[in-house]
Amino acid sequence: MSEAIRIYVPVDAAALSVGAEAVAQAIAQEAQARGIAVDLIRNGSRGMLWLEPLIEVETTGGRIAYGAVAAKDVAGLFEAGFQSGGKHKLCLGPTQELGWLKRQQRLTFERVGVTDPLSLADYRKYGGLKGLEAALALSGQGIVDEIKASGLRGRGGAGFPTGIKWQTVHDAKSTQKYIVCNGDEGDSGTFADRMLFEGDPFLLIEGMAIAGIAVGASKGYLYIRSEYPHAIRTMQCAVLKARNAGMLGSAVLGSRHSFDMEVRVGAGAYICGEETSLLESIEGRRAIVRAKPPIPALQGLFGKPTVVNNVLSFAAVPWILDHGGKAYADYGMGRSRGTLPVQLGGNVRRGGLIELAFGISLREIIEEMGGGTLSGRPIRAVQVGGPLGAYLTAKQLDTVMDYEALAGIGAMLGHGGIVVFDDSVDMAKQARFAFEFCAKESCGKCTPCRIGATRGVEIVDRIIAGHERPKNLAVLRDLNRLMTDASLCAMGGLTPMPVMSALNHFSEDFDRPPPEALPQAAE
Amino acid sequence: MVHYPAWDQDEARSIVSSLAHLEGATLPILHALQEEFGYVDPQAVPLIAEALNLSRADVHGTISFYHDFRTAPPPRKIVKLCRAEACQAQGCETLVEDLAREHGIVVDSHHGNQDAVVETVYCLGNCALGPSALVEGELIGRVDADRIAALCGARQ
Numbered sequence: 001m002s003e004a005i006r007i008y009v010p011v012d013a014a015a016l017s018v019g020a021e022a023v024a025q026a027i028a029q030e031a032q033a034r035g036i037a038v039d040l041i042r043n044g045s046r047g048m049l050w051l052e053p054l055i056e057v058e059t060t061g062g063r064i065a066y067g068a069v070a071a072k073d074v075a076g077l078f079e080a081g082f083q084s085g086g087k088h089k090l091c092l093g094p095t096q097e098l099g100w101l102k103r104q105q106r107l108t109f110e111r112v113g114v115t116d117p118l119s120l121a122d123y124r125k126y127g128g129l130k131g132l133e134a135a136l137a138l139s140g141q142g143i144v145d146e147i148k149a150s151g152l153r154g155r156g157g158a159g160f161p162t163g164i165k166w167q168t169v170h171d172a173k174s175t176q177k178y179i180v181c182n183g184d185e186g187d188s189g190t191f192a193d194r195m196l197f198e199g200d201p202f203l204l205i206e207g208m209a210i211a212g213i214a215v216g217a218s219k220g221y222l223y224i225r226s227e228y229p230h231a232i233r234t235m236q237c238a239v240l241k242a243r244n245a246g247m248l249g250s251a252v253l254g255s256r257h258s259f260d261m262e263v264r265v266g267a268g269a270y271i272c273g274e275e276t277s278l279l280e281s282i283e284g285r286r287a288i289v290r291a292k293p294p295i296p297a298l299q300g301l302f303g304k305p306t307v308v309n310n311v312l313s314f315a316a317v318p319w320i321l322d323h324g325g326k327a328y329a330d331y332g333m334g335r336s337r338g339t340l341p342v343q344l345g346g347n348v349r350r351g352g353l354i355e356l357a358f359g360i361s362l363r364e365i366i367e368e369m370g371g372g373t374l375s376g377r378p379i380r381a382v383q384v385g386g387p388l389g390a391y392l393t394a395k396q397l398d399t400v401m402d403y404e405a406l407a408g409i410g411a412m413l414g415h416g417g418i419v420v421f422d423d424s425v426d427m428a429k430q431a432r433f434a435f436e437f438c439a440k441e442s443c444g445k446c447t448p449c450r451i452g453a454t455r456g457v458e459i460v461d462r463i464i465a466g467h468e469r470p471k472n473l474a475v476l477r478d479l480n481r482l483m484t485d486a487s488l489c490a491m492g493g494l495t496p497m498p499v500m501s502a503l504n505h506f507s508e509d510f511d512r513p514p515p516e517a518l519p520q521a522a523e
Numbered sequence: 524m525v526h527y528p529a530w531d532q533d534e535a536r537s538i539v540s541s542l543a544h545l546e547g548a549t550l551p552i553l554h555a556l557q558e559e560f561g562y563v564d565p566q567a568v569p570l571i572a573e574a575l576n577l578s579r580a581d582v583h584g585t586i587s588f589y590h591d592f593r594t595a596p597p598p599r600k601i602v603k604l605c606r607a608e609a610c611q612a613q614g615c616e617t618l619v620e621d622l623a624r625e626h627g628i629v630v631d632s633h634h635g636n637q638d639a640v641v642e643t644v645y646c647l648g649n650c651a652l653g654p655s656a657l658v659e660g661e662l663i664g665r666v667d668a669d670r671i672a673a674l675c676g677a678r679q
């Protein structure tokens with residue numbers, strides 16, 4: 001008997017959303033029918049989402065990729081001898097050689113798509129736990145110093161230096177401190193946290209454990225949005241396995257450090273991504289934003305000093321500890337150091353996850369890697385940084401991905417999502433949606449956001465309907481100024497960003513002939 | 524299709540007490556109740572308040588704040604349709620119009636005794652393969668109106 005053939009079929013939710021489960025079943029059945037021994041491994045996604053389900057076969061010449069595979073293709077693939085890398089119209093060649101992957105600099109996502117996400121043996125084999133081992137040889141301050149040297153800035157949106165946050169919690173005197181991972185990932189157009197949860201869950205656990213050891217926190221919470229059922233299952237399972245293997249618990253990897261963590265599930269509220277609102281939610285209350293100060297680093301969860309970081313911030317930590325802060329800082333430009341996992345979505349031919357050092361232009365990402373729009377029509381607008389991010393024009397795409405460069409054109413990087421729209425988009429409608437979303441998701445604490453967003457919807461409706469346009473446009477600008485200046489948090493404070501960018505860059509959409517008949521209220 | 528048992532106060536009480544020891548137990552308890560019964564009956568409020576030493580108003584406030592928690596038994600099937608920006612760029616609003624025009628399904632309408640309800644959600648993390656929907660824990664990419672209508676109609 002020859003050894004079983006290793007075939008990889010992703011278990012990532014995006015791959016499942018286009019039929020990966022049926023493909024896995026078809027492979028198992030077909031292999032059995034042909035008497036071929038197959039070792040079916042359910043990996044994460046490589047991030048080439050337009051090629052999902054993308055399956056791989058391990059051969060003597062490395063892993064060979066096939067995609068996008070449908071269940072009905074499976075018999076033909078066996079017929080063509082794909083189990084030994086045989087030629088087939090869906091064959092993409094060696095995965096390593098695929099230009100889209102080769103061009104990337106995968107540090108955080110180095111294992112995603114490569115390994116079995118829930119195999120600790122795989123995790124170790126591919127370099128896992130080295131960061132934690134390195135951390136255990138350092139003092140808490142030594143760990144914090146490496147993070148500072150790396151130049152890592154929070155990947156959740158605000159871009160605050162992670163090392164400085166950790167220093168504050170490290171220096172705070174308290175018998176109880178907490179590590180909280182913000183896995184709410186509410187920004188539309190983003191899915192990197194999800195892919196990491198599902199594709200390399202131990203990496204996040206390792207990053208949180210290192211944070212706990214660095215600042216002296218023995219307890220962690222990972223808050224995941226309820227819209228991610230697959231991710232929740234994977235993370236819960238990984239936490240159990242990590243605990244059983246001694247990676248979590250009273251003696252982390254046999255050391256004198258204690259760290260354990262729990263997964264908590266959100267309940268469908270965008271505002272829970274705001275860190276103080278998230279803390280309220282974990283504590284069991286309505287997720288109303290807290291006024292700062294006090295900052296969570298000093299009075300966070302249950303009033304205790306708390307590190308709150310995004311998933312990708314924690315996930316960058318093991319690499320930094322393994323290779324040194326300096327090695328991480330060698331990637332990137334200006335004050336944006338390291339790599340950024342970019343998420344390319346919307347109307348784009350080749351969407352997916354692209355991890356690259358800061359400094360690549362939007363045009364390279366969207367046109368070269370993304371291949372332009374899926375519809376084949378011209379790109380008209382690109383929203384960067386989620387629902388509170390600016391809409392850019394096709395002419396602005398030479399801007400590079402860097403916190404300061406985007407801020408310089410009145411935009412923001414946010415969590416690294418890029419959403420492409422073709423020329424069928426109506427930017428007045430997009431502006432209206434920004435207000436509508438804010439009105440629905442506002443926590444309600446402050447008037448400019450709670451009332452302002454609802455007023456914003458009405459004003460944009462009047463403009464679209466052609467009522468007193470100059471007057472309403474002036475009111476709209478005033479309202480945006482008020483929301484920007486007087487909102488307590490970035491929900492109300494940044495909703496003007498998509499609205500004003502739509503108005504300023506696409507003013508023609510606010511000046512179209514009104515629809516013939518005004519929409520009548522239903523019933 | 525998920526079939527939920529009718530609300531059972533004793534069962535609810537044992538779920539509450541099994542989780543009450545957690546720090547910040549409210550959300551885990553609400554999720555566990557909803558998982559068991561499909562919704563959180565108002566009768567749960569005093570149970571939770573007592574177990575966690577909270578006021579009933581606090582517990583009620585929490586339940587009402589979050590979009591996820593239902594206070595009445597759910598429809599037989601819930602299709603969560605993403606209508607956020609990346610899915611808008613891929614035509615989800617046209618899909619919503621087609622659903623109403625061609626299939627008589629009005630998104631977010633809970634009127635009548637429909638078996639299935641299509642609800643708006645914002646982002647399912649599948650933004651490169653939209654429009655996206657989540658049906659009974661299963662993510663579906665590249666959906667169109669016909670697929671959604673079929674999902675709504677499918678009886679098991």
Ligand SMILES: Cc1cc2nc3c(=O)[nH]c(=O)nc-3n(C[C@H](O)[C@H](O)[C@H](O)COP(=O)(O)O)c2cc1C
Nearest residue numbers: 154155156182184185186273274275309310313490
């Ligand atoms: C309305 C709103 C939504 C947010 N959503 C998220 C989110 O989903 N995930 C996240 O990590 N940060 C989110 N943030 C940012 C957090 O408040 C906070 O800055 C972040 O979690 C800190 O971690 P970092 O420094 O690692 O980025 C949001 C902020 C606001 C105002």
Ligand code: SF4
Nearest residue numbers: 443445446449489492
């Ligand atoms: S800006 Fe909006 S979301 Fe933020 S605190 Fe005020 S009301 Fe709440």
Ligand code: FES
Nearest residue numbers: 605610647649650
């Ligand atoms: S915007 Fe629809 S899945 Fe993300």
